[in-house]
Amino acid sequence: MREEEIIEFIKRRLKLKQEGVVIGPGDDTAVISYNSKEYLLLTTDCVVENVHFTRKEATLSLIARKAMAVNLSDIAAMGGLPLYALISAGLPEEITRRDISQIINGLNYMADRFNVDIVGGNLTKSDALFLDVSMVGKVEKKYLKLRSGAKPGDVIFVTGTLGGSRLKKHLTFTPRIKEAREIIKKVPVSAMMDISDGLSTDLTRLAVASGAGFNLYLDKIPVSADAMKISKNKEDGIFHALNDGEDYELLFTVPLRYKEKVPVKVNGTDIHLIGEMTEEKSYKGISTTGKVIKIFPSGYSHF
């Protein structure tokens, strides 16, 4: 079974029973009642040896940093602030004190930088090393952003640059906690999520969740220098920016009338306008030459 199929299969079989659940599975985090002004955010994400990394390509410190960062990125995508983390680690028998030091250094680096407390965890033996992080965050009710709020006519923005993350950025990216909150405080964002699986996949998810379509201005997509390094030409670079994934940038929409209010830069990171939401539920890429392509999740196909 494909991942999306499994997720749908599971979601159909879960029944939510408590009133306190504002948003269950399906967005970047769950949203839970907390107090009169804030919601709690709950999320979990895991990195597994030989699936997400090999110990040859990255230090354990960078792996642990990433395990924290992917969860922080989910909290950012909701407009929230992180609070607490639980770490469940699967460790091979042959793990050394130095390995564990490295893991702790990576976890602590992110915990300190984003003021998160690691309040508990669990250790288990495992042939393949894994780090599963669960994170609790909070968000003011007025700042909560979902992926389902985009309306036809809204303009689409993205932070930073996309593609080629596998070269380095997927291990060293900065979760957009600060950037998300600065943007939300400046403009009435209608939908927001992080780009973890590639712009083509995640923008489609945002459109589906919002019951809309989109026109993506292909030549406006900010292609990263690393994506260009592995590309023959600009078109190839755009392909990488669309489909590589692991960018952990913010994807968000804003009503057309607030377009000019969106800052060109937040916290040193550029913001680019890359498209518009449409009434018609089709997912189109449009180039400056007028060529139209159909955008497939993780795919790129001319028609």
Next chain:
Amino acid sequence: MREEEIIEFIKRRLKLKQEGVVIGPGDDTAVISYNSKEYLLLTTDCVVENVHFTRKEATLSLIARKAMAVNLSDIAAMGGLPLYALISAGLPEEITRRDISQIINGLNYMADRFNVDIVGGNLTKSDALFLDVSMVGKVEKKYLKLRSGAKPGDVIFVTGTLGGSRLKKHLTFTPRIKEAREIIKKVPVSAMMDISDGLSTDLTRLAVASGAGFNLYLDKIPVSADAMKISKNKEDGIFHALNDGEDYELLFTVPLRYKEKVPVKVNGTDIHLIGEMTEEKSYKGISTTGKVIKIFPSGYSHF
């Protein structure tokens, strides 16, 4: 490195930064500020194929049930009620729709029985199947129980029977949520935890956390029928009850003057008085014949 060594090594390197953390790593769950009357509880626990189970010995439904139950047992040990769960699943490539159905059935069985909402999760590929559950619970401040509160002279109790859990109980046990709360409401419990790693190990942990010692009345330990099945005689049965682990029963202490107030049964489960806390920080087992043994965590050694 041994597990306890790794945990100590990690705990020394974690700095807690936020006021909201009432109890960090070290008890059955973390305890977090919530509202004027209640705390939040955060915990995580994982079951891994070929470490905690093989797919020959148990159905995936029972494995999933256990993954929920071990977390529920941690919430119970604090005196709390479960609220929300996140499921992080590592699934092998060859997983079938039937396998996934079984996993969901096991998760839902426990979620429905204990009124928990599964609000999110994560799927990843993994050679060995694992299910990592994180759980959020809550507890009224007045009912919170820690493992560190026992005083010399307090009497030690245990719910249910111990030992031989590997035969069946480790997959089918009932987390003692209801029992814990009934006990706490009836008597002023001074310390409480669940028995996951065996009475010898967990009672030692409770004693260390409380800065006390204990006399354990060996002949009063409730040995399970399954422990007797795998034992040659009563003494061997007691050995299993002390050291097998995975009992997921409650271990708790009560000031001596409330000894008679402790019910003999809660919610159909027997409660047994098994010892007393001592000023002297030694860990002793005493038999009715007057024989004294030293209790080692997971060990049993005459002296």
